[in-house]
Amino acid sequence: MTTTPSRENYDFVVIGAGPAGLAAAATSAEAGLSTLLLDENIGPGGQVFRAIASTPVTAREQLGTDYWVGADLVQALRAGNTEVVQRATVWSLDRNLEIGVSIGGGSSFVKARRVILATGALERPFPIPGWTLPGVMTAGAAQTMLKSSALVPDGRTVIAGQGPLLWLLAAQILRLGGRIDRILDTTERGNYFAALPHAFAFLTSPYFAKGLALMREVRAKVQVVSGVAELAAVGDGQLASVSYVAGGKRETIPADLLLLHQGVVPNVNLAMAAGVEHRWNELQLCWSPVLDASGNSSIEGIAIAGDGAGIGGATAAVVRGRIAARAAVEALAPVAAAKLPPLATLRAELAKAERGRAFLDTLFRPSPQFRIPSGDTIVCRCEEVTAKDILDAVAIGATGPNQLKAYRRTGMGPCQGRLCGLTVTELMAQARAKSPQEIGYYRLRAPVKPITLAELAAVPKSEDDVKAVVRG
Amino acid sequence: MSKAFSSEVDAGSREENASKRKSDYDVAVVGGGLLGSAIAWGLGRLGKTVAVLDEGDITKRASRANFALVWVQSKGLGMPAYTVWTVRASGAWGRLAAELKQQTGLDVSLQQNGGFHLTLGEDEFGQRTELVKRMHNQVGAADYKMEMMPASEVKKALPLIGPEVSGGSYCPLDGHVNSLRTFRAFHTGFKAFGIDYFPERPVSAITKSGGEFRLATPKGELRAAKVVLAAGNANQTLAPMVGLYAPMGPTRGQIVVTERTVPFLPHPLTTIRQTDEGTVMIGDSKEDELDDRALKHSISAVMADRAQRTFPHLARLNVVRSWAGIRVMPRDGFPIYDQSETHPGAFVACCHSGVTLASNHAFEIARMVAQGALEPELVGAFSASRFGGAGAANNGGY
Amino acid sequence: MFKRSEQDKRPPVQIFVDGVAVAARQGDTVSAALLASGRDVRRSTAVSGAPRLPYCMMGVCFDCLVTIDGVGNRQGCLVPVAEGMQIEIQKGKREIGK
Numbered sequence: 001m002t003t004t005p006s007r008e009n010y011d012f013v014v015i016g017a018g019p020a021g022l023a024a025a026a027t028s029a030e031a032g033l034s035t036l037l038l039d040e041n042i043g044p045g046g047q048v049f050r051a052i053a054s055t056p057v058t059a060r061e062q063l064g065t066d067y068w069v070g071a072d073l074v075q076a077l078r079a080g081n082t083e084v085v086q087r088a089t090v091w092s093l094d095r096n097l098e099i100g101v102s103i104g105g106g107s108s109f110v111k112a113r114r115v116i117l118a119t120g121a122l123e124r125p126f127p128i129p130g131w132t133l134p135g136v137m138t139a140g141a142a143q144t145m146l147k148s149s150a151l152v153p154d155g156r157t158v159i160a161g162q163g164p165l166l167w168l169l170a171a172q173i174l175r176l177g178g179r180i181d182r183i184l185d186t187t188e189r190g191n192y193f194a195a196l197p198h199a200f201a202f203l204t205s206p207y208f209a210k211g212l213a214l215m216r217e218v219r220a221k222v223q224v225v226s227g228v229a230e231l232a233a234v235g236d237g238q239l240a241s242v243s244y245v246a247g248g249k250r251e252t253i254p255a256d257l258l259l260l261h262q263g264v265v266p267n268v269n270l271a272m273a274a275g276v277e278h279r280w281n282e283l284q285l286c287w288s289p290v291l292d293a294s295g296n297s298s299i300e301g302i303a304i305a306g307d308g309a310g311i312g313g314a315t316a317a318v319v320r321g322r323i324a325a326r327a328a329v330e331a332l333a334p335v336a337a338a339k340l341p342p343l344a345t346l347r348a349e350l351a352k353a354e355r356g357r358a359f360l361d362t363l364f365r366p367s368p369q370f371r372i373p374s375g376d377t378i379v380c381r382c383e384e385v386t387a388k389d390i391l392d393a394v395a396i397g398a399t400g401p402n403q404l405k406a407y408r409r410t411g412m413g414p415c416q417g418r419l420c421g422l423t424v425t426e427l428m429a430q431a432r433a434k435s436p437q438e439i440g441y442y443r444l445r446a447p448v449k450p451i452t453l454a455e456l457a458a459v460p461k462s463e464d465d466v467k468a469v470v471r472g
Numbered sequence: 473m474s475k476a477f478s479s480e481v482d483a484g485s486r487e488e489n490a491s492k493r494k495s496d497y498d499v500a501v502v503g504g505g506l507l508g509s510a511i512a513w514g515l516g517r518l519g520k521t522v523a524v525l526d527e528g529d530i531t532k533r534a535s536r537a538n539f540a541l542v543w544v545q546s547k548g549l550g551m552p553a554y555t556v557w558t559v560r561a562s563g564a565w566g567r568l569a570a571e572l573k574q575q576t577g578l579d580v581s582l583q584q585n586g587g588f589h590l591t592l593g594e595d596e597f598g599q600r601t602e603l604v605k606r607m608h609n610q611v612g613a614a615d616y617k618m619e620m621m622p623a624s625e626v627k628k629a630l631p632l633i634g635p636e637v638s639g640g641s642y643c644p645l646d647g648h649v650n651s652l653r654t655f656r657a658f659h660t661g662f663k664a665f666g667i668d669y670f671p672e673r674p675v676s677a678i679t680k681s682g683g684e685f686r687l688a689t690p691k692g693e694l695r696a697a698k699v700v701l702a703a704g705n706a707n708q709t710l711a712p713m714v715g716l717y718a719p720m721g722p723t724r725g726q727i728v729v730t731e732r733t734v735p736f737l738p739h740p741l742t743t744i745r746q747t748d749e750g751t752v753m754i755g756d757s758k759e760d761e762l763d764d765r766a767l768k769h770s771i772s773a774v775m776a777d778r779a780q781r782t783f784p785h786l787a788r789l790n791v792v793r794s795w796a797g798i799r800v801m802p803r804d805g806f807p808i809y810d811q812s813e814t815h816p817g818a819f820v821a822c823c824h825s826g827v828t829l830a831s832n833h834a835f836e837i838a839r840m841v842a843q844g845a846l847e848p849e850l851v852g853a854f855s856a857s858r859f860g861g862a863g864a865a866n867n868g869g870y
Numbered sequence: 871m872f873k874r875s876e877q878d879k880r881p882p883v884q885i886f887v888d889g890v891a892v893a894a895r896q897g898d899t900v901s902a903a904l905l906a907s908g909r910d911v912r913r914s915t916a917v918s919g920a921p922r923l924p925y926c927m928m929g930v931c932f933d934c935l936v937t938i939d940g941v942g943n944r945q946g947c948l949v950p951v952a953e954g955m956q957i958e959i960q961k962g963k964r965e966i967g968k
Contacts (some may be wrong), residue, residue, distance in 0.1 A: 001857065002920060040929055040948065041929075041948070042897075042899070042948075042950050047928060051897070054897050056875075056877065056878040056879065056880050056895070056897065057875065057877060057878075058877050058879070059877055065910065087948070092769065098768060122928065122930050123926065130923060131919065132925075132933075133919050133921075134912045134922060134923035134924070135871070135923065137924065137926075137927070138921070138925060138926050138927075140926065140927070141924065141925065141926050141927035141928070142927075144902075144927040144947075145872060145902050145905065145906075145927045148897065148898075148899070148902065149874070149878070149895065149897065149898050149899075149902045149906065150874060150875035150877060150878040150902075150903070151556075151872040151873070151874055151902060151906050152872060152873060152875060153871065153872055153873075154871070154872060154873035155871050175900055176875045177874075177875060177876075178935060181919075182960070237912075237920075237921045238912070238921070245839070250651070256871055257871050267930070275765065289721050301876060381925070381931065381933065382917075382932060383917060384918050384920065393656075394676070396656070396659045396660050396662070396663065396669070396671045397504070397526075397659050397662075397671050398529075399528050399529045399671045399672055400528065400529025400530070400534070401529065402529045402530060403529050403536075403671075405536075406533075406535070406536045406652050406655055406656070407652070407655070407656040408656075409652070409749075412569055412792075413792070413932070414731060414790070414792050414932040414935075414943075415930060415931055415932045416792070416793070418931070419925075419926075419928045419930065419931050423528035432898070439529075440529055440530065442532065442804055443765070445765075445767055445794060445795055445796075446767060446769070446794065447791055447792075447793070447794065449929075450731065450790035450791060450943075451785065451790065451791055452788055452789065452790055452791070453728075453730060453754075453776045453779060453780055453786050453787050453788070453789050453790075454776075454780060454787035454788065455726065456769070456772055456776040456791055457773055457776035457777035457779075457780050457787070458773070458777075459769050459770055459772070459776075460770060460773070461770040461771070461773045461774050462770060465768070465770045465771045465773070465774050466774050468757040468758055468759050468771050468774070469756075469757050469758075469771060469774040469775055469778065470596075470774070470778075471758070557918070632966070731916070731943055731964060732916040732917075732963045732964065733963055733964045733966065734962075734963045734964070734966060736966050749917075750963050783968050785966055788941060788942075788967075788968075789964070790943055807950050826940060
């Protein structure tokens, strides 16, 4: 059963129990600080270590050794005194480090001396024609079902896109006896050349051998089409086929399930709503928080670790979690910090974990046609707003996402821009011949996740609050 | 096509040319929110050449934060002329909606079948009854048939009210509209009327020379024969540039909005309304705080609590967003419409009710600006001269 | 669309989807159980009525919205199944009292 936090004040509150959050919370608890870890999911692990404590997949090798690293992190966390609350949805964080969290339909507020945001990443929007059809999901969605429920595709299945996760997922599906009919690789050929300068670092990183082995494993069993330059999901109320162009030739194949993936991007909603400054990252094509070397953000007391700080992968996330936590411990309890691994060691570990990242970012930089849609393709899934609608709004004077919202309701639905925000920024930037940085992003505010009206109504209020509302 | 900004011309040659050249525009409207847009649209409708100078994507824009009522009841206590003006606006809204629909194809979902202010508990009912009495007794105000209703009567119109609702006031003229779509309709209509809309051009200075106004913006200068200041609370700083006075006293308001639900609320309330899309908007606070990026959850909580006591079934709905906006508020709460004695052709317009009064702005104020003079019998009461000497200006918290 | 791997030895949990008994497993989320059921579990959107199924399965897309034990618009991908749970597939906007 879910329980609410036992106290109102903590030295340390970590939000998100993925690799960075697990490592950060364990570090702070080890230093003897009162630590609360809040996580939205049923169990710890985040996305990469999803269901690490409960997966029904008993054949360990099917998930791969990288997955089981998560078990050690959970064990380390449980060895300490961290208070962990699962199924806890943080809906508000402000510059006073007050956190509004919804648990079991009720909200509590806790105050922290230091907050570490480890809200991780989400999959980059993949706005192709038909991507809202039933039967089209993200690759990450399929991986979540595989890890937490040992469910694998068994209909006609197509995987499309690019990036390391795509190959890992394909291998896992095959190992568990699932079906994949075809893989459509959208990696742009020119990217291989662009990535060359970073190749040495990559070749000497652990990713290289692993990646190569995965691709060999998958290619032995599944037809892989490279150089896919156009992609559409087709069907009437349900996916019926996938249409694509590769090598100048169009092909349409029947499909029940299309899994899309073109990398991950930081999950910025909570940090942005708290007021943390973000900048457009031209290499990773996403918003990243402005941070110092220890992960401290523009707001005193809030640090960000893991992929939410900029995409770095799970190994880097763990180290970033430790670095951010160590810096916070240093500020709150310098004596305790002296017993933790020295900063220089952690930084060296981070450098090692980040090796090869620039290569991956360059090689798997998604093509413009898969990021910036046109015509009737839906951009905002919640409010069902198309690319053409957005261009029409630009034509009558929308200069950025916030005026667009007023004209067209983009980003006003329950997902609050998570599935359309990047597309909107890039589409408007292209239409106005501006940089994404100049165009900007939605102005986000709490609640960053929906809470019931009753929950909001139960928040403690003063006489002055009542006076500010009630009038004759 | 937009007429070019005369930006890169040096001051000397500009002076020289000014006397020979016709101004770029008949009218420059400073401010592209609902108020400025309505006036600009109205001027375009009369065949004037108009430029609208606006700020960019991030701006304190009440037009994006408002509650979207077209509201009559309780307006004008202390100034009967405001009641008359409001009733006129309410009556003209249907025509505005129809013209926008015809021109742009956009249905702004105007609904004017009467609105309620509901009270919780007997004390609030008593206070509201007193207010309605005072409104009725006010000499010179239009009769807009505001009446008190016991809960049993209210329930006939709004069957889902909860047991704490003690009754409320009802006014048959009240209504609401989709204000964001109205905003979009005005801006869409600009194109058809040949109005030039210039975002990202906040006006930093206005001067008059050679019989025309010159408006300085970060992207150059624009010249117009007339100027209308419709920049919300910023009118306070712009007005003195052309011999006008607009003392403002802005306040912050918070609103929360729920996910879409099936239609349940056939009439708008002062603080709860269901949009044509199905979401439920719940307002609103009145705070001195003027940071529109921050939110005070305890204040939202009061609003949420009152909403669920009014309609208990709302308790389970999800709040999907909440926001704070800064009200455009003349210091005494009533609109300011004025024309400059020292700078003929300069006008100022600011008011809190940019939605309710949009029809008046589009039809009446635009007509008067086009004619070159405000009509005292319609808007004389709204001159800033009512504030006394201009020397008394304070910054109204803005 | 999906099948269960044979190595899955978790205990069964019975839920009801629009009144029909469906076999789930302990630890399944509502959305996973629905996708595994083989039934037509498409909801329709509140905006246009277009059919949708879960897209992200990680709590961000809100395409898994579903009525659980009488409460509408819950994120099915974040809620674990429980014995006897009543699921209703939503059609259009959330209803009054749900």
